[in-house]
Amino acid sequence: MKITGKVEIEAVTDVVCDVCRLTTRSESGVLQFAVLQAHWGYGTRHDGERYEIHLCEGCFFHTIANLKQERRTQNMFCEDSGIGGEDFGLIGKDGFLTTPPEAR
Numbered sequence: 001m002k003i004t005g006k007v008e009i010e011a012v013t014d015v016v017c018d019v020c021r022l023t024t025r026s027e028s029g030v031l032q033f034a035v036l037q038a039h040w041g042y043g044t045r046h047d048g049e050r051y052e053i054h055l056c057e058g059c060f061f062h063t064i065a066n067l068k069q070e071r072r073t074q075n076m077f078c079e080d081s082g083i084g085g086e087d088f089g090l091i092g093k094d095g096f097l098t099t100p101p102e103a104r
Helices: 057-074
Strands: 034-039 050-055
Touching: 034 057, 050 057
Parallel strands: none
Antiparallel strands: 034 050
């Protein structure tokens, strides 16, 4: 026997970028955002701390650009820096992996 009734539940209605404070809802109404997260474990300076930052598309790629620049700066004088091109952090495109999992 099914018994039905109205149930009030909480659901995510929007995700706001933690940097620019704009909605991450696209024109089609779908939430499009990136999550930068960390959970620092035993023995680290930030033991037990957890972070979760939501980024819109623009702020995400701005962050990636800053990280690329930091990597170039850190490896400026290394002979074999192994610095890749524009695919920094990219592991898939159109549903396909760009590199085998064991190579990551």
